[in-house]
Amino acid sequence: MSTAIAHPNIALIKYWGKRDDELILPLTGSLSLTLDVFPTTTTVTLAPDSAVDEVLFDGAPAGAAERIVAFLDLVRGLAGSTTRARVHTRNSVPTGAGLASSASGFAALAVAAASAYGLALDDAALSRLARRGSGSACRSIVGGTAIWHAGSDDDSSFAEPVAGPDLGMVIAVVDAAAKPISSRQAMRRTIETSPYLPAWVSSTEADLAAMQQAFARGDVTAIGELTESNALRMHAAIMAARPPVRYLAPQSIALFDTAARLRADGLEAYATADAGPNVVFLCRGADVDAVRDAVAADPAAGIAPDRLVAAHAGPGAHLVEGAA
Numbered sequence: 001m002s003t004a005i006a007h008p009n010i011a012l013i014k015y016w017g018k019r020d021d022e023l024i025l026p027l028t029g030s031l032s033l034t035l036d037v038f039p040t041t042t043t044v045t046l047a048p049d050s051a052v053d054e055v056l057f058d059g060a061p062a063g064a065a066e067r068i069v070a071f072l073d074l075v076r077g078l079a080g081s082t083t084r085a086r087v088h089t090r091n092s093v094p095t096g097a098g099l100a101s102s103a104s105g106f107a108a109l110a111v112a113a114a115s116a117y118g119l120a121l122d123d124a125a126l127s128r129l130a131r132r133g134s135g136s137a138c139r140s141i142v143g144g145t146a147i148w149h150a151g152s153d154d155d156s157s158f159a160e161p162v163a164g165p166d167l168g169m170v171i172a173v174v175d176a177a178a179k180p181i182s183s184r185q186a187m188r189r190t191i192e193t194s195p196y197l198p199a200w201v202s203s204t205e206a207d208l209a210a211m212q213q214a215f216a217r218g219d220v221t222a223i224g225e226l227t228e229s230n231a232l233r234m235h236a237a238i239m240a241a242r243p244p245v246r247y248l249a250p251q252s253i254a255l256f257d258t259a260a261r262l263r264a265d266g267l268e269a270y271a272t273a274d275a276g277p278n279v280v281f282l283c284r285g286a287d288v289d290a291v292r293d294a295v296a297a298d299p300a301a302g303i304a305p306d307r308l309v310a311a312h313a314g315p316g317a318h319l320v321e322g323a324a
Contacts, residue, residue: 001045002115006107006317008093009034009139010169010272010280012227013208014234015148016200017191024135025157027191028204029150031211032139033167033282036314038093040101042108044116045086054086062089071106071133072113078129079117087113102183106133107140107317115319123316127158130317143316145215147208164215166285167223170269170292171309172301174251174277183275186238186245193242200237204230220284224270227282228259231272238275247276251302255279258301262294269294285312 015030047054053072055065062068072085087109093101110130114121121129123141131138131148139146139159145167151157191197207230214222238245252273259271259281269281269291283291288310296305 001043002112003041003043003320004108004111004115004317005039005041005320006104006111006137006140007035007040007314008038008101008104009136009146010171011136011139011274012223012272012282013204013211013230014274015135016204016234016237016275017187017197018135023154023157024131025154026135026148026150027201029148029208030136030139030204031145031147031162031208031215032136033145033169034140034143034314034316035169035311037171037309037311038101038104040089040091040093040104040108041320042087042089042105042112044109044112045088046116047084047086050084050086053084056086056088058090059088062087067133068109071109074132075110075113075117075119075129079119081117083117085113085116102134103136103140104317106130106137109133110137110141111317111319124158124160126317127160128154131157141317144313147212162212162215165218165220165223167220167313168283168285168288168291169311170281170283170288170295171311172255172279172281172295172303173307173309174249174255174279174303176278179247179276181245186241186247186275189241189243189245190238194237194240196237196240200233203233207233220268224268224282227272228256228270232256235273248273249277252277252279255281255295255301255303258295258298261298261300262291265294267291267294288312 009032011032013031017027055062127138127141145162146159148159256271262269
């Protein structure tokens, strides 16, 4: 039996679109911050006497069991094993709401399953393994800031740490419900129908290079500006799909406006949003509490204080003792 904990990551330079659906190789590289909130805890227990895998999510049969079983098959293939397993997962992040629940989920599963099946994998190999479950999960293997290299094949597509300034985030939970169109469906629709896809790919490659330079300089202003711009470009490409996919709600747009007002008032904060309506404010680590208070006090933001979650850089996925 092996238990692992992993945390979600929020991309500053987004991952959107695959060039290989089976290996989950991305169209572009990306860069993210792993957080210290919303952990996922997963226990994998080998079950030699069982003919099937058992997958429980918060104590109930998991709705996405097929993806979990397919991932276990991948791990079993690497380990040369046919033994079935019991997977018990507890999730504290809203699932399927665009807050990286699949990232923390598959990162925790990768670490726990690799340990349970006796695979001795370094961080790069664990990142490659987690990527096969959910692309962004490869970044949650890494603590703090991580860059996911697009790579040219399975071996070269993984995440590793990036040094830079101390950053924090304030998560505004606009809607914790599962979104009606999954990221996988929306990615595929964007690739197949959005006329903005080529521009998204070329501009993201340029954004990632500029972001790496900003991190090397410790330039929080440039990091924030790139983060906000890249998020809006991603959503523009998604909304240009046919039929359109619109993840951002009216309150999401209002929160982007709040970030602009905070900056005008001298408090640096930059808005971003993954594939969902929830908005995340990026700021200096020392400013997290001030940003949370300022967002809560902005009447135009229209969000209650109990729906604002302060977060700092968190640890990478890791093994722990005890069952989920």
